[in-house]
Amino acid sequence: MKKFLKVMLVCVMVLFAFTLVFGTSKKDEKEGIVIGFSNASVSNSWRVFMVANYEHEVTLHPEIAASYYTDADDKPEKQIADVDDLLVKGIDVLIISPAVQDAVNPAVEKAFDMGIPVIVFDRKVTTDKYTTFIETSNYEMGKAQGEWLAKELNGKGKIVAFSGVAGSGPAEDRWKGAQDAFSKYPGIEILGQQYTDWSPPKAKGVMEAFIQQFSQIDGIWADSGLMSWPALEALKEAGRPLVPSTGEQLNAYAKFVVKNNLRGFIYPFPAWMSRIAVQYAIKAAQGEKLPKYIEIPVDPIGPDEIADYVQMDKSDFWWVGDDQMPEEFLPSFD
Known part of the structure; x- marks a missing residue:
């Protein structure tokens, strides 16, 4: 990468x-x-x-x-x-x-x-x-992701959380929004929250540590698909149940959700x-x-809409909706 x-x-x-x-x-x-x-x-x-x-x-x-x-x-x-x-x-x-x-x-x-x-x-x-x-709004993004996850878990469950770069506005505002959302649901337990720099390898490593540490994980709050996608991969590789998760318009995240028939929530940035x-x-x-x-x-993409949203023929690192430009300007991910 x-x-x-x-x-x-x-x-x-x-x-x-x-x-x-x-x-x-x-x-x-x-x-x-x-x-x-x-x-x-x-x-x-x-x-x-x-x-x-x-x-x-x-x-x-x-x-x-x-x-x-x-x-x-x-x-x-x-x-x-x-x-x-x-x-x-x-x-x-x-x-x-x-x-x-x-x-x-x-x-x-x-x-x-x-x-x-x-x-x-x-x-x-x-x-x-x-x-x-x-x-x-990064704050509203994190809040909407948190609200969706809490409701998806019927207000009760153990979750892990992934944020981007510590000290950056998006990471801090999204996490603050999520915390405000979770505060309304006393049955939601945050097992751990880590900053993983919007890096898939770092997020996967942290998730592997969470899997070793916690026998039960019911949901994944991540402010980006760059982290929820590898976190879900880690769960699958460990033979653990795949759980509801949040992210944004990273194609890999949408692909994984659709291919594995999961419940996910996309808030585009x-x-x-x-x-x-x-x-x-x-x-x-x-x-x-x-x-x-x-x-x-922006309009969030709910779990029942992701199958129509994903671009299965595009790279994992494609960003859905961000490709409206002539081909010579489009990034290549071969």
Whole structure:
């Protein structure tokens, strides 16, 4: 998986290099908007799809003269340095998906204080010095997943929980939402909760440890299919009962649920929100006043709808609904 993601990152950077060179020539002519995109990472396939959507959206706007892209490898200190580099390049607007929600505040505040619009999306920051924040509500996502699982278990059962990157907005907000949902069901016992970085191998290893530790597991709350899918695989390999679970639009999760006739719940977190970030970055650079918060609504996919939702002919690492772009922009998962 790591090798694949590194290859994908190289492809993304080559494509962005072309855009950058083309854009720089236009900027020299004092034309167009220069965007800087500081990305937390492409550490999982959702983020690969997110960058692909961003890249395609940029090509649709002739008013964009150049697009500079950086990847922080999920390291806050690198992301701060990345933003500094983007500011030196003379960007007109900063788009940022923060590695964590507080440590990159200084970089966001620096750009904002310089009068540069800052479009935060996907993951939040804890400063208020930004122009707008775009997300599908992570809190509501975690809460809806928790509510569904509790009701699926008739308000009683032993569950294990999986979160993404500790300290990141999505992981913390989703878990807070889930906890608030579970608090209404005293019969729900949380056996353990672990941060597994949205990494299938890490999630599978943690689930294997849970299986050794607990003789009864009735449900899996995971804020992403990147973790519920391998957790279910671990249960199956151990010969344990397969249980209700939650996730989002990762194809592997949907496939596993359908193939094994399981009860699952999908709450999409669209990778195409990067497109919305580009659109609002243009508005901000042109001087339009933006709302402080923009929520992208989604429709959850219940257990009876997953069979019609899944794309059985696509890769496990495909993200259903995030592939609305020409083929040359689509990630390859061969």
